[in-house]
Structures are given as structure tokens and as C-alpha cells.
Amino acid sequence: MRRIVIEPLTRVEGHGKVTLLQGKNRNIRQARLHITEFRGFEKFIQGRPYWELPVLVQRLCGICPVSHHLAAAKATDMIVGARELTPTAEKIRRLMHYGQTLQSHALHFFHLCSPDLLFGYDDEVRHRNVVGVIEDSPELAKQGVLLRKYGQEVIRVTAGKRIHGTGAIPGGVNKSLSLDEIHYLQDEIARMIGWAQGAVELIKKIFFEHYDYHLGFASIESSMMSLVKADGGFELYHGGMRARDREGKAIFDHVDYCHYTDYIRESVKDWSYMKFPFISSLGEAKGWYRVGPLARVNNCDFFSTPLAEAERIEFMAIGNGLPVQSTMAYHWARLIELLHCTEAIAELLCDRDLVGTDLRTKGEMQSSGTGVIEAPRGTLFHHYEVDEQGIVEKASLIVSTTNNNQAMNESIRKVANQYLDGHRLSEALLNQVEVAIRAYDPCLSCATHAIGKMPMELNLLNVRGELIDRLEKRVTGQISRTL
Amino acid sequence: MNDRPPSAPVLILSYGNPSRGDDALGPVMFDMLEKHKQETTDLDRVDLLTDFQLQIEHAVDLENRQCILFVDAGVSCAEPFELRLLQAEKDDTFTTHAMSPASVLAVYNQINQDEAPPACLLTIRAYEFGLGLPMSEAARKNLDLAFQYIIGGQWIQHC
Numbered sequence: 001m002r003r004i005v006i007e008p009l010t011r012v013e014g015h016g017k018v019t020l021l022q023g024k025n026r027n028i029r030q031a032r033l034h035i036t037e038f039r040g041f042e043k044f045i046q047g048r049p050y051w052e053l054p055v056l057v058q059r060l061c062g063i064c065p066v067s068h069h070l071a072a073a074k075a076t077d078m079i080v081g082a083r084e085l086t087p088t089a090e091k092i093r094r095l096m097h098y099g100q101t102l103q104s105h106a107l108h109f110f111h112l113c114s115p116d117l118l119f120g121y122d123d124e125v126r127h128r129n130v131v132g133v134i135e136d137s138p139e140l141a142k143q144g145v146l147l148r149k150y151g152q153e154v155i156r157v158t159a160g161k162r163i164h165g166t167g168a169i170p171g172g173v174n175k176s177l178s179l180d181e182i183h184y185l186q187d188e189i190a191r192m193i194g195w196a197q198g199a200v201e202l203i204k205k206i207f208f209e210h211y212d213y214h215l216g217f218a219s220i221e222s223s224m225m226s227l228v229k230a231d232g233g234f235e236l237y238h239g240g241m242r243a244r245d246r247e248g249k250a251i252f253d254h255v256d257y258c259h260y261t262d263y264i265r266e267s268v269k270d271w272s273y274m275k276f277p278f279i280s281s282l283g284e285a286k287g288w289y290r291v292g293p294l295a296r297v298n299n300c301d302f303f304s305t306p307l308a309e310a311e312r313i314e315f316m317a318i319g320n321g322l323p324v325q326s327t328m329a330y331h332w333a334r335l336i337e338l339l340h341c342t343e344a345i346a347e348l349l350c351d352r353d354l355v356g357t358d359l360r361t362k363g364e365m366q367s368s369g370t371g372v373i374e375a376p377r378g379t380l381f382h383h384y385e386v387d388e389q390g391i392v393e394k395a396s397l398i399v400s401t402t403n404n405n406q407a408m409n410e411s412i413r414k415v416a417n418q419y420l421d422g423h424r425l426s427e428a429l430l431n432q433v434e435v436a437i438r439a440y441d442p443c444l445s446c447a448t449h450a451i452g453k454m455p456m457e458l459n460l461l462n463v464r465g466e467l468i469d470r471l472e473k474r475v476t477g478q479i480s481r482t483l
Numbered sequence: 484m485n486d487r488p489p490s491a492p493v494l495i496l497s498y499g500n501p502s503r504g505d506d507a508l509g510p511v512m513f514d515m516l517e518k519h520k521q522e523t524t525d526l527d528r529v530d531l532l533t534d535f536q537l538q539i540e541h542a543v544d545l546e547n548r549q550c551i552l553f554v555d556a557g558v559s560c561a562e563p564f565e566l567r568l569l570q571a572e573k574d575d576t577f578t579t580h581a582m583s584p585a586s587v588l589a590v591y592n593q594i595n596q597d598e599a600p601p602a603c604l605l606t607i608r609a610y611e612f613g614l615g616l617p618m619s620e621a622a623r624k625n626l627d628l629a630f631q632y633i634i635g636g637q638w639i640q641h642c
Contacts, residue, residue: 044502044615059502060614062535062581107539142594149540163534164501 018433019271020416028420031412032271033405033437045395050079050369050386054168057382060397063443065163066100066155067375067400070237071382073168074371078258079386081363082171088356089172094237095348096158096167097373101236102192102341103151104376105293105334108441109199110144140202143195147338150185150192154345157181172360182349189346193307196339200311203335207328215318218327218411218436221246222288223279224295225403227374230254232301234308234340236374242299243279243289248323251279257372260381266398274405277398288406291378292440293333298323305347308340327411330439365390375400377441401442411436427479490547491530495633496584497554498534504616505609508556508626509533511618512607515630525634536581542590542599550642551602552633553584556609556622563625564607566638571599601642605629 023029041060048056053072058065070093077085085093152162159165160175167173207214223246227239240254241263252263266275267284278287289295298316303309315332318324324333348354368385378400385394415436419429495516499509513533520526532544537553545551553569571592572585582590584604591599607629610619618626632638 040614056502059500062500065535103540138593138596141590145539145542145590145594148538149543152540162532 018412018437020412020420022420022423026420026422028413028416031409031416032269033274033408033412041397041399042395045384046392048392050076050384050390050392051170053384053392054170055164055166058164061399061443064100064104064375064377064400066096066159066165067373067380068382069159069165070097070100070168071371071373071375071380072384073170074238074373075369075382075384076170077172077371078369079366079384079390080170081365082361083363084361085172086356086358086361087353088176089359089361090237091348091351091353092158092173092176093168095345095354096155096165097237098341098345098348099151099154099158101151101376102154102338102345103148104441105338105341106144106147106151108376109203109331109335109338110141110147143198147192147195150188151341154185157185169360171362174359176356176359177354179355182354185345186349189342189349193339193342193346196335196342197307200332200335200339203332204314207332214328215326217432218415218439219325220327220407220410220414221325222290222407222410223251223282224298224323225279225289225291225379226296226299227257227372227379228254228300234296234300234303234312236296236337238373241372241379244299244323246323246325248298248321251281257381258370260370260372264398266402272405274402275398276405277403278406288410289403290407291400291403292330292376293337294324294327294330295378296374297333297336303336303340305340305343307343308336311336311339327436327439330441334441377401377443378403399443401440404440404442408437408440408442411439430479491528492549493529493551493639494532494544494548495529495552495554496532496534496537496541496544498537499556500535502615504611504613505556505619505622506612507618508607508609508622508629509554511626512554512630512633515626516633519634525636537584537587538582539587539590541582541587542594545587545591545599545602546595548600550600550639552638552642553602553604554629554633555584555604555606556612557606558609558612560606560608562608562621563628564605564632566603566605566632566641568641569602569604603638603642605633605638 019032020028021030021032044060045053045056053076054069057068057072060068073093155165156162157177158173159167167175223243225241225243227235228242229235229239241257241260242253242255243251243263245251255263263280264277265280265284266277268275276284276288278284279289280287297312298319300312303312315324315329315336318326318329367387368383371382373380379398380400381396381398383396384392387393412433415432416429419432421429495513497509497513497516499506501507501510510533513531516526516529516531520529520531534541557565569585569588571588572583573589584602588599588602591597607622608625609622611622
């Protein structure tokens with residue numbers, strides 16, 4: 001068996017490495033996206049008092065700290081016996097979460113992935129990065145910056161600080177909004193909705209201009225999992241777990257996420273620190289699934305906001321009654337969610353509960369708590385067990401990207417089988433693998449940044465482990481064959 | 484956002500993860516500078532910002548400045564720290580979730596169709612970035628020297 005190694009990925013955070021395992025007939029038998037850094041989340045959390053968790057866990061990830069903040073807050077709600085938050089607390093948390101999702105999706109579309117979509121995967125490399133987007137469309141780039149900035153401002157206002165926010169606390173929130181803060185956010189929201197609508201129109205135009213490519217590239221058939229509201233509506237903050245198979249039939253529905261371990265299990269591989277979750281009832285081989293925007297838009301029965309709902313209907317039409325399985329449709333689904341977030345923010349900013357003074361509830365202390373939310377990249381699980389003094393004895397996390405682990409490998413395999421030409425690596429293949437992975441917007445973040453540590457290397461090893469080809473990609477984007 | 488407070492002419496933007504060993508150099512520098520700003524008048528004309536990572540929206544924070552100092556941790560610079568003048572650079576870090584300061588300047592140039600204010604990067608020598616690790620003793624010494632250098636104000640001459 002021949003082994004082809006690609007490392008590390010550019011445009012995704014942290015250090016990634018891809019190995020392609022080739023069979024005798026040169027088909028790619030298996031693709032492995034390695035996560036080589038051990039992050040030690042659980043160990044980092046053990047021994048800390050539960051009340052520190054919502055702040056502490058933000059440091060797990062510099063990309064989506066608010067997601068961890070809210071998942072931990074929900075888990076600690078249970079620990080303090082807060083069965084139901086006050087309306088003010090829940091709405092402020094929701095507003096914060098919409099801000100987080102808005103800024104994350106804006107970054108991904110306008111500045112990470114739009115180059116792939118606007119110019120196509122085979123575009124000249126230097127043009128495919130965001131420089132190309134900005135040079136060709138500076139107004140689009142500015143909208144991306146300002147949409148993201150707006151989302152950050154929603155976070156700042158609701159969390160109290162731009163980073164390391166303390167807005168959500170066990171049992172509620174520590175502040176409500178002032179009318180000045182609400183008016184400040186209201187001033188710009190109409191413009192944000194307009195830009196979000198423009199982004200959805202743009203993605204549809206791009207998708208349909210190269211319909212067959214976008215439908216087929218890295219496309220795989222999978223089950224999908226997400227939270228949904230009790231009425232089946234789209235949900236990001238709180239709901240029941242729903243999983244549907246590749247034909248859209250229910251595997252489980254409206255499951256209380258506190259029992260997630262009855263439905264989701266994780267396997268480990270000796271070549272990756274990232275686990276491989278699967279749906280228990282389907283078994284390890286067939287139980288892998290996808291999460292994130294594609295899963296959420298497919299799984300929900302409707303959006304509560306009118307513009308996003310109209311877009312969902314149009315989106316689902318391309319599935320002809322079946323779930324939309326196109327991997328590149330992640331981008332489209334992500335922008336429908338972005339539009340929904342802007343609409344939902346606008347609605348919430350008119351809700352006077354945001355200025356309420358009833359901020360916190362509590363009840364009988366519990367020894368464990370589970371918090372699950374739909375983070376921008378997918379379902380995020382936090383579970384904690386505490387001792388009598390409230391010190392964390394056990395922490396279990398399934399982060400969003402981990403849920404997509406096997407799916408990303410399957411998409412890579414699909415691309416490699418389609419585009420690997422013999423046993424010689426090519427820049428085109430490297431780019432295509434990256435495009436496939438980027439569609440999932442994976443967060444391999446270690447929330448750190450060591451300057452000058454991101455060269456890229458593409459190795460080709462034969463069955464005996466001998467290096468027979470190698471490409472190097474430098475931080476400048478320059479690619480050279482070095483063997 | 485329409486009613487942002489007026490910007491101070493100088494911005495010091497320190498970044499890193501406080502729970503990642505020596506990656507905390509940036510945020511701890513922010514804390515030290517903030518304390519110094521409260522206790523003295525040395526930094527009256529300076530805005531202080533901190534974040535986990537640099538991102539596109541930081542281009543907006545650079546607006547209406549006379550000069551900018553980025554403060555980061557780095558494993559490949561000389562001890563105790565290095566200062567270099569930045570040029571806007573369209574490098575590949577544009578395409579990651581985290582950006583280099585030079586690429587933030589480039590975003591500024593593009594979205595404003597104007598040159599970004601002069602900017603320097605002060606990189607403090609770091610050694611370990613493990614999650615949950617404390618800052619190393621060697622990094623802390625470098626931090627103290629860098630702090631004295633920043634409040635001394637000599638770096639502004641390089642911008």
C-alpha cells in the first residue's frame with residue numbers, strides 16, 4: 001500500500017496532516033486527516049471549581065470561545081439546579097450566540113472560503129486566497145469585515161468584554177442590556193440583514209453557475225445530526241437531538257441531550273488524537289455522521305424567520321425530497337444561517353426582556369451537568385462531574401469538528417480518488433484536498449500562534465515507507481518539488 | 484458601528500492565549516500596560532487592546548491612528564525581544580483563522596483604499612505553548628524587559 005502525506009493544511013487552524021493510503025489498483029482506500037497535537041482539554045479543566053468553567057473554557061479555543069462559554073454555562077446551570085433560566089438571561093445568551101455565529105460564518109465565507117467558490121479550485125494559487133477576493137471585489141471584503149465586526153460587537157455588549165467575557169454565569173447572566181446598548185446595535189442591524197441577503201444571493205449564483213461541480217465535489221452520503229426545537233424548528237442554543245439517515249429518515253428525534261452517551265459513542269484510532277464519534281445504533285462502521293450548517297438546515301423543519309425560511313425552501317429543493325448531501329452546499333447552508341442570525345438579532349433587539357433585572361436562578365445543587373449547543377461548526381457537548389465542594393472531577397467534551405471527523409476523511413477520499421493522477425503528487429490535488437476540508441470549516445485550533453511554523457509539506461511514500469515524491473508549500477504560498 | 488469612542492493616536496495591540504504557557508506574553512503585557520496606564524500619565528495617548536488572535540476585524544481598530552505596536556510571543560526571535568517595522572504583506576496567513584500583523588495591515592489598505600498607519604511588531608521570546616502550562620521563568624524575564632522598553636517609548640521612533 002502506498003502512503004501519501006500532506007502536512008500541515010493551510011487556511012485551517014492548527015496543525016493538520018493528511019495521509020492517503022493507496023491500494024494496489026491505485027484507488028485511495030483510506031484517507032486520514034491527522035490531528036497531531038494533543039490538546040488535553042479534560043485535564044486542563046479537572047480540579048477547577050465549577051463556577052469558573054464558563055470563563056475558563058473560553059481559552060480552549062481562540063476561534064469560538066463564546067461557544068465553549070455558553071456550553072459550559074448550560075452545564076453549570078444544571079449543577080446549580082437552575083432548570084429554567086429567566087427570560088432575560090435566556091434571551092441575552094441567545095443574542096450572544098447569534099453574534100458569535102454571525103461573526104464566525106462571515107469570516108468563513110468572505111475571507112476563508114469565498115476564494116474557492118468565486119474562483120474555483122483550479123484557479124491560480126495566489127489568486128485563490130483572499131487577496132484575490134479583495135482585489136476583485138473590495139466592497140465584498142469590506143462587508144465581510146464589518147459583518148464580523150458587528151457580530152463581535154454583539155458579543156462585547158452581551159458578554160461585557162470583547163474577549164474573556166463573563167456574561168453567562170451558572171444559572172443566568174451577570175448583566176442585562178441598557179437601552180443605549182440596544183440602540184447602538186439596532187443602528188446597524190438593517191444594513192447587516194441586507195448584506196446577509198446579498199451573501200445568500202451570491203452563493204446561489206456561484207453554486208448554480210457551476211452546479212454539477214458544486215453538487216459533486218467531495219460529495220458523500222451521510223447521516224446528519226443537530227439540535228432542533230420542540231416543534232422541529234431550526235435551533236442553535238437549546239433543543240432536542242435529531243439524527244436522520246442519508247435518506248432523511250429519523251434515527252432518533254427530540255432526544256434529551258443529557259442522555260447523549262446513550263446515542264453517541266466515540267472510537268479512537270492510533271493515528272489521530274481526534275476521536276471518531278458514531279451513532280450507537282448504527283455501529284462504528286456505518287454510524288458516522290455530519291454536523292454543522294449542512295446538517296442543521298437539512299434537519300430542521302423550518303426557520304422561524306421569514307427570509308431564512310424562504311432560502312431554506314429553495315435550498316432543500318435541490319435535494320428533490322432527499323437531504324442535500326453536497327459537501328460544497330455547506331457554504332450555502334452557512335449563509336442561510338448567517339441570514340437567520342441577522343434576522344433573529346433584529347427580533348431580539350426589540351424584546352424588552354433584554355433590559356430586565358431578573359438575571360439568575362438556582363435550585364438544588366447537582367453533582368453533574370451537561371450543556372449542548374449548536375456552535376458555528378456543529379454540535380458541541382460539555383459534560384462535567386463535580387465533588388461536594390464543587391470541584392470538577394471529570395470533564396468530557398465532544399467539540400464540533402470532532403463530530404465531522406470521519407466525514408472529512410470520506411470527503412478527502414472522494415476527492416483523492418477523483419483527482420490523484422497516478423503516484424505523482426500535484427499542486428492541484430493538494431488544493432482540492434484543502435477545498436474539501438475547508439468546506440467543513442474545521443477548527444483544529446490550539447488557540448496559539450507560533451510565528452513561522454506553518455510550512456506545508458506533501459510527501460509520497462511507497463509501500464516500504466520510502467519517500468518517492470515531496471512538495472513543499474511555504475508560508476508565502478510558493479510550492480516547490482524538493483525531492 | 485457609528486458611535487465608537489474617539490481613537491487615541493497610538494494603539495498597542497497585544498495578543499495570545501493566557502492559558503497557553505508563554506503564549507500569555509501578549510495578554511500579560513496588556514495587563515501590565517493597563518495597570519501602568521491607570522497609575523501614570525505615560526500612556527494617556529495610547530489605546531490598549533488584547534485578543535486571542537489577530538483577525539480581519541482588527542483592521543477596523545487601526546483606523547485613525549498615528550502608529551501601532553503589535554505585541555506577540557514568538558519562538559524564533561532573539562532574546563529577550565525583537566522589534567521590527569512592519570510592511571503590509573499579502574501573505575498566506577490571510578487564509579487561516581489567525582492572521583499575521585502584516586496581513587492585518589494589508590486588509591486595512593484594501594478595505595480603506597489607503598495606506599495603514601505605521602506599525603511595528605514587538606516579538607517577545609517565548610519557549611513553551613502547552614495548554615494549561617504556566618509562563619516560563621525565562622519568558623517572564625523577557626516580558627519585564629519588553630515592558631520597560633515599551634513604556635520607555637523608544638519604539639515609536641522606529642514607526
